[in-house]
Amino acid sequence: MALFAAGVAAAEAPHTNRLTGIGRTADGRPDLTGIWQAISTADFDLEAHSTRKDAPPGAGVIDGDSIPYLPGALKQRQANFAARDKLDPRLQCFTLGVPRDNYYPEPFQILQRPRDLTLIYEFGNSVRTIHTNGTLHPAGDNPEFWLGDSRGHWEGDALVVDVTDFTDKTWLDRAGNFHSDALHVIERWTPLDQDHLEYRATLEDPKVFARPWTLSVILYRLKDKNIQLIENYCYTLDYDKYYPFPGEGVPRGAP
Amino acid sequence: MTNFDRRRIIARRAWPTLSVVAALLAVSQAGAQMRWSPTVVVDPEGPWTARRLADHQPDVQGVWSNDIANHDNFTDPQGGIPGDPSKGLHVANGAVDRPVKPRSERAPSRVSDPADGEVPFQPWARAQQQEFLANFFNPTKQEYIEPGAHCAPAGVPKSLYWHGYEIRQFRGVVLFLFNGGTRIIYLDGRPHLPSTIKLWNADSRGHWEGNTLVVDVSNNNAKARFGRTGEFASENVHIVERYAFAAGHYTYKAVFTDPFVYTRPFTVTIPAHRITESAPQDGWHNEQEWANRLPGQPPLYENYERVCVENNHGHGAIVASPKAAANAAPAPAP
Numbered sequence: 001m002a003l004f005a006a007g008v009a010a011a012e013a014p015h016t017n018r019l020t021g022i023g024r025t026a027d028g029r030p031d032l033t034g035i036w037q038a039i040s041t042a043d044f045d046l047e048a049h050s051t052r053k054d055a056p057p058g059a060g061v062i063d064g065d066s067i068p069y070l071p072g073a074l075k076q077r078q079a080n081f082a083a084r085d086k087l088d089p090r091l092q093c094f095t096l097g098v099p100r101d102n103y104y105p106e107p108f109q110i111l112q113r114p115r116d117l118t119l120i121y122e123f124g125n126s127v128r129t130i131h132t133n134g135t136l137h138p139a140g141d142n143p144e145f146w147l148g149d150s151r152g153h154w155e156g157d158a159l160v161v162d163v164t165d166f167t168d169k170t171w172l173d174r175a176g177n178f179h180s181d182a183l184h185v186i187e188r189w190t191p192l193d194q195d196h197l198e199y200r201a202t203l204e205d206p207k208v209f210a211r212p213w214t215l216s217v218i219l220y221r222l223k224d225k226n227i228q229l230i231e232n233y234c235y236t237l238d239y240d241k242y243y244p245f246p247g248e249g250v251p252r253g254a255p
Numbered sequence: 256m257t258n259f260d261r262r263r264i265i266a267r268r269a270w271p272t273l274s275v276v277a278a279l280l281a282v283s284q285a286g287a288q289m290r291w292s293p294t295v296v297v298d299p300e301g302p303w304t305a306r307r308l309a310d311h312q313p314d315v316q317g318v319w320s321n322d323i324a325n326h327d328n329f330t331d332p333q334g335g336i337p338g339d340p341s342k343g344l345h346v347a348n349g350a351v352d353r354p355v356k357p358r359s360e361r362a363p364s365r366v367s368d369p370a371d372g373e374v375p376f377q378p379w380a381r382a383q384q385q386e387f388l389a390n391f392f393n394p395t396k397q398e399y400i401e402p403g404a405h406c407a408p409a410g411v412p413k414s415l416y417w418h419g420y421e422i423r424q425f426r427g428v429v430l431f432l433f434n435g436g437t438r439i440i441y442l443d444g445r446p447h448l449p450s451t452i453k454l455w456n457a458d459s460r461g462h463w464e465g466n467t468l469v470v471d472v473s474n475n476n477a478k479a480r481f482g483r484t485g486e487f488a489s490e491n492v493h494i495v496e497r498y499a500f501a502a503g504h505y506t507y508k509a510v511f512t513d514p515f516v517y518t519r520p521f522t523v524t525i526p527a528h529r530i531t532e533s534a535p536q537d538g539w540h541n542e543q544e545w546a547n548r549l550p551g552q553p554p555l556y557e558n559y560e561r562v563c564v565e566n567n568h569g570h571g572a573i574v575a576s577p578k579a580a581a582n583a584a585p586a587p588a589p
Contacts, residue, residue, distance in 0.1 A: 026309060033425065095562050109439070111425045118423060118430065125408075125437055131557065136547040138559075145560045226445045231454040233436075236407045236478075242397035243407075243478035245489055 019157055022194045025112060030157050030191045032110045032117065035227050036219040038199070042103040045175035046215055054085070055174065061103070061215045067177060068210040080176025088174050093234035095126045095146035097170030098163050098185055099201040103217045109229050117152070117159070122229045130161050137164050144181060146170065152187075159189040172203075180207040195221040290540070292322045293333060293362045296526045298499045298506040303466040305502060310426045312442070312463055315500050318530040318556070320419035320540035323362045326409070329482035330372050332416075333361040336483050338392055365412075367508070368522035374486050375518045387485030402479055406563030408436030408455040410479025411472055411494060412509060415525050419540045421558055429461060429468060434542065435563050440470055447473050453490055455479060468498040472509075489515045503529040532556060 023031035041049075041058030047067060048060030069077055080087055090096060096104055101121045111118040115133040120126070130150040137149050144167045152161040163185040171178050188200040197219040204212040303313040324332035333356075364372025376384060390399040403409055409417045418434035431438040440459040448458045450473070458474035472494035480487050488494075492513040499506050507525040511517070532554055534541045543556035 111423070111428060111430060113423070113425065118425075120437060120439070126562070127432055127437055128560070129558070131546075133555075134549065134552075135555070135557065136549070138544070139547045143559070146562045147560055149560075228441065228445075228448075229439065230448065230452060231437075231456060233408060233455055236402070236405070236455065239397070239402070239405050239407075240476075240478060242400075243402055244398070245477045245487075 019191055019193070022157075022191050025114070027114055029112075029114075029154055030159075031112060032159070032189065032191070032197065033112050035107050035109045035222045035229065036197065037107040037222055038103040038105070038217045038219055040103055040217045042215070042217050043100065043105055043173050046173045046177055047175070049175070061217050063214045063216075068213055070208060070210050073178075073208040077176050077178060080171070080178055082176075084174055084176050087176070089169060089171055090123075090174070093124050093237070094169065095124055096121065097146055097166070098128070098148045098150070099187065099199075099203075099215065100170060100172055101126060101128070101147070102187075102199055102201075102219070106232070107222055107227075107229060120229060122232045124235060125229075125231055125233055130159075132159075137162070148183070148185065157191055159187075161185075161187040161189070163187065178208065179203065179205045182207045192218070195223070290537070291324050291333065291362070292526075293356075293360065294322075295363060295367075295524060296322065296504060296506065297524070298466075298501040298504055298526075300467045300497070300499045301465055303463075303500070308424055312424055312429070313466060313468075313500060314424065315468075315505070316422055316424050318419050318421050318541065318543060318558070319505070319527045320530055321416040322526040322528055323365075324416065325539075326403075326413050326416050326482040327484075329484050329486045330364040330366055330374065331358065331361065332365060334358070336391060337388060340392055365416075365523050365525060366521055367524040369519070375521050377516060377518055380487075380516045384485045384487065387480065388483075391483055391485070401483060403435070406435055407479065409433065410436070410455050411438075411457050411475065411496075412507070412523055412525065413479060413481055414438070414456070415507060415527065416482075419530055419542055432558065432561070434561055440468075447471075450474065453477070457494070466500045468496075468500070470496040470498070472496060487516070488513050491515050503531070530556075 019030070023033070025031045040061060041056055042061045044055035045058060046060065046062055048065070049055065049058055051057040090104070101108065101123070104121070104123055106121070106123045108119055108121040111120070115131070117130040117132065119128040119130065121128070126147060128147045128150060130152045132152045132154070135151060137151055143149070143165050145165050146167055146169070148163040149165040150161050150163045152159050154160070166179070166181055166183040168179070168181040182205050184204045186202045188198070190198045190200070192198055198216060199219050200214060200216040202212050202214045203209065306314040308314050327336045328334045366372045366374055369375060387399060390396070394400050403417070408414070414420065414431070414433040414436055420434065421432040423430040423432065427441065427443045429440040429442065431440070436456050438456050438459055440461040442461050442463070445460065447460060452458070452474055453476035454474050455476055455478065457472045459470050459472050461468055461470040463469070475488060475490060475492050477488055477490045477492065488511060492511060494509050494511050496507060496509040499508070505527055507523070507527065509523045510520050511523065512520040530541045536543065541556070543558050546555040546557045548555060
C-alpha cells in the first residue's frame with residue numbers, strides 16, 4: 001500500500017499553481033467552506049451507460065472504459081446490479097461511505113479549520129472529519145469506519161486525503177459497484193475557481209480490483225439564498241410513524 | 256465507529272422482543288464508569304475575557320459533558336427510572352444515587368423554574384407522560400420504546416445529557432457533534448426554515464452576548480422525549496437557549512414555551528464541564544480515542560466516526576446483503 005501511494009503521488013504531480021480569485025484561510029490554504037453538490041450521473045453508475053428505467057444516461061466518470069474488477073468480483077458486481085433495486089445500501093439510508101457521499105445527488109457542507117475539515121453530508125446527516133494536523137491513521141486493531149479514516153495534507157492548492165479502515169458494507173453507486181474492507185482511497189480536492197472543485201478519487205482494493213483506478217467529478221457550490229442543509233435522518237423514516245405527537249387535538253406545526 | 260464496534264459484543268441476529276430491548280437498555284448503562292455531581296454550578300453571564308476566534312466568537316471548542324446524570328430521569332436526574340425492576344443496578348456505576356441517598360441529597364430537577372421542579376404540563380399532557388413512563392419497562396406498543404433505542408437523534412435538550420459531545424466553531428457557525436445527532440447553529444441572522452419543516456434536532460439560530468451563546472430553536476418534530484421519564488413538547492415548542500461559558504465549565508439555561516402542552520413557560524438548567532486531555536476514557540463523558548501521532552508529540556484526543564448501528568438499519572431488520580445480515584443486527588443504544 002505504501003508503494004502504491006508513492007506511485008500515485010508521482011503519477012499525479014501536485015498542483016503547485018496558486019489560483020487567484022478564491023477564498024483563502026488565514027494560513028493561505030484554499031477555503032473550501034461552503035455547501036457543495038455534484039451535478040453528475042455518477043451515483044447512478046460510475047461507468048458509461050445508456051439510459052435505463054432507473055437511471056438517466058451518463059458518459060461515465062472513470063478514467064478508462066470500465067472498472068478493472070478481478071474475475072470473481074466482476075460476478076459479484078453483476079449480481080449486485082441485477083438486484084440493485086433491493087440491495088443498494090442507500091435504500092435503507094445506510095451511511096453512503098467514501099467516495100460515494102461526495103457525488104450522491106444531495107448537498108454536503110464543508111467547514112474548515114487549520115486542524116481539520118468537517119464534512120456533513122445531508123443524506124443521513126453523516127459527519128466526516130478529515131484531519132489535517134499531521135496525525136496518522138489509527139494504529140492497532142484494524143478499526144472499521146463507514147466513512148473510512150481520513151488524514152489529509154495540502155499539496156499546493158490541492159487537498160490530498162488518504163482514506164483507510166473501511167467497512168465492506170458500502171457501495172460505490174446505484175449500479176452495484178462495490179469494494180471490500182481492503183479499500184484504500186486517495187482523494188484530491190482541487191479548486192478550479194471560487195465555486196467549483198475538482199474531486200478525484202483513486203481506489204485501490206486488492207481483493208476486488210485488478211489495479212488502482214480513478215474517478216472524478218466536478219463539485220458545484222450551492223449559492224441559493226440562505227442555503228443550508230436540512231437534517232435528513234432518513235433512517236428514522238421506517239419507525240417515525242411510531243412516534244406521533246401524543247396529544248390529540250393539538251395543532252401540528254402551528255407557527 | 257463507536258457503536259459499530261460494540262456490535263461485536265452485543266450484536267444479536269433477530270429483532271428482540273420489546274421487553275428484551277428495555278432490559279438491555281437498562282443493563283447497557285452498567286458498563287460505563289460514570290462520575291456525576293449532585294451540585295448544579297451556575298456560571299454567571301457576563302463579558303468573555305479568554306481566547307477569541309478570528310470572527311471574535313469566544314473560543315469554546317472542544318469536548319464537553321453534563322455534570323449531573325444521564326437521561327434516565329428528567330426531573331430527578333439521580334433518581335433512576337421510576338419503576339426500574341433492576342433496583343440498584345445503576346448504583347454500582349454511580350449513574351444515580353438511588354436508593355442510597357434520599358431525594359434531598361440528590362441533584363435537583365433539571366427544571367429550575369417553576370420552583371417545584373416539575374414540568375408545568377396541562378393535565379392531558381401529564382397523563383401522556385405518565386403513560387409512557389408506566390410502560391417503559393414493559394413496552395407493549397412501539398410508541399413506548401424510546402426513539403433513541405433505534406438510534407434516532409436525542410433532540411433538544413436530551414442530547415446535552417446523552418454522552419459527551421464536541422463543539423467546533425467556524426466563521427458564523429457553532430457546530431455541536433453529539434453521540435447521535437448534529438446541530439448546526441448559524442450565527443448570521445438568517446431566518447428559520449419554513450415552519451412546515453420539522454426536524455429531530457430542530458432548527459437553530461444563534462448569537463453571542465458576551466460569554467453567552469443565545470440560540471433560538473424552532474421546527475422541532477417533537478418525536479424525541481426529554482428522558483426515559485417521557486416528558487415532551489409539541490411541534491409548536493419555542494425554545495430559547497442560553498449557554499453561559501466559563502473557562503472549563505458552562506451552564507445551559509433554556510426557556511421552553513409551548514401553550515399547547517404547558518400551562519406556563521419553564522426553564523431547564525444543565526451544567527456541563529470541559530473534557531480535557533487529562534480526562535480518562537470512560538465510555539460516557541469521554542468517548543474519544545488517542546490520536547496516532549509521530550513520536551515526541553504530546554497526547555491528543557480525537558473523536559472517531561459516530562455511526563449508530565441502527566442509524567444504518569431500518570426498523571424491521573431489512574438487510575442489504577447476506578453478509579450485512581450478521582453485522583447489521585439491531586443493537587440497543589448504549
